[in-house]
Amino acid sequence: MEAFDQEQNYFGLDLGNSSIKVAQLRELQGRPTLVTYGDMDIQENIIMSDSLIDQDKVAGYLKQLVADANISSKNVIAALPSTSSFTAIIKTPRLNQKELGESIGYQADKYIPMAIDQVKLDWAIIEDNPQEEELTVLLVAAPNNIATKYLNIIQKAGLELLALEVNALALARSLTLASQTESNCMIVDIGTTNCDIAIFKGQVPQIVRSVGIGSKAIRRVISQNLGLDETQADQFMKKFGMQEDKIEGQVFKTVKPVVDHIVDEINKSINYFIERNPKLKIEKIILTGGTSALPGLPAYLANSAKLTVEIGNPWVNITYPADMQQTLASISLNYATSLGLALRNFIR
Ligand SMILES: Nc1ncnc2c1ncn2[C@@H]1O[C@H](COP(=O)(O)OP(=O)(O)OP(=O)(O)O)[C@@H](O)[C@H]1O
Numbered sequence: 001m002e003a004f005d006q007e008q009n010y011f012g013l014d015l016g017n018s019s020i021k022v023a024q025l026r027e028l029q030g031r032p033t034l035v036t037y038g039d040m041d042i043q044e045n046i047i048m049s050d051s052l053i054d055q056d057k058v059a060g061y062l063k064q065l066v067a068d069a070n071i072s073s074k075n076v077i078a079a080l081p082s083t084s085s086f087t088a089i090i091k092t093p094r095l096n097q098k099e100l101g102e103s104i105g106y107q108a109d110k111y112i113p114m115a116i117d118q119v120k121l122d123w124a125i126i127e128d129n130p131q132e133e134e135l136t137v138l139l140v141a142a143p144n145n146i147a148t149k150y151l152n153i154i155q156k157a158g159l160e161l162l163a164l165e166v167n168a169l170a171l172a173r174s175l176t177l178a179s180q181t182e183s184n185c186m187i188v189d190i191g192t193t194n195c196d197i198a199i200f201k202g203q204v205p206q207i208v209r210s211v212g213i214g215s216k217a218i219r220r221v222i223s224q225n226l227g228l229d230e231t232q233a234d235q236f237m238k239k240f241g242m243q244e245d246k247i248e249g250q251v252f253k254t255v256k257p258v259v260d261h262i263v264d265e266i267n268k269s270i271n272y273f274i275e276r277n278p279k280l281k282i283e284k285i286i287l288t289g290g291t292s293a294l295p296g297l298p299a300y301l302a303n304s305a306k307l308t309v310e311i312g313n314p315w316v317n318i319t320y321p322a323d324m325q326q327t328l329a330s331i332s333l334n335y336a337t338s339l340g341l342a343l344r345n346f347i348r
């Protein structure tokens, strides 16, 4: 193997609420290049279960997927579900790594609304301006039981966990251009059960929030209000979505209050950011996650938040064979997290 053609000795793993996704990259002529990817549908929300039997099942799926996708490494970087992690951006005096670790350990309870002995703490320096006395640090806390569950699943699948990372950091790597450090944007990831909202200055997260809403909640409200079974509700959701001019706006009116929870959280986050950064402007919202395919959603969000909304392209920083363009574009919404994790060695 040549020095410039190295497969990364790890892959990105996104254990989602409806499917598992994996992605592996290599370096080719200095560019992150696709080696392989794959996904597998799993029983909805099994990933949230604490039962050991369910963890065994997930481990079995994962093992199968890694084999099917021809992943060539046993090492995993996995995304933490943002609902079960807590993040805070804090300022600390300029300290060396060791002092910083200690200092953060002492003051973490000021920022983390969980018992400190029941969480696994991690942190990363996200802004280090030599002219300033302070460092900006991203503090991440995951409850011990979640971290342990992930570790269990991964070990049972015969793999090794190298790191757990917050979803938002992975998304920024895959969906924004590393060169655009000056621009501020919001990334909204709407999946099956969760919606993650984060604001970035360049690729540095400023606000990370999560709302427990996704296609599951939308499907449920359609099913209840329009008296449809799950399958029909799913069809109505995917066909009519947030389009006011379809079937007299019946689906639109039903879904709107659910989506408005997301809109509220988006607007709150924007206001919070602007209050703290009055001179800055958020350029756009980048949408990702399978539920972003809800018809009419981008336009509805753009109108509600008064911002440009675009669908994220997680392949933007990655080289892949030209004849795969269409196939890869069709799965763009589902791969932002796993590709962002796989990009970790390329984009810090
Ligand atoms: N056209 C559509 N309209 C609405 N939802 C859709 C559409 N197409 C797919 N979805 C939903 O996208 C979801 C899958 O997206 P994704 O892979 O981002 O979820 P996930 O990562 O498994 O979930 P989570 O992030 O909550 O753990 C499915 O639940 C599916 O119902």
Ligand SMILES: [Mg+2]
Pocket (backbone or CB within 6 Å): 016, 017, 191, 192, 289, 337
């Ligand atoms: Mg997801």
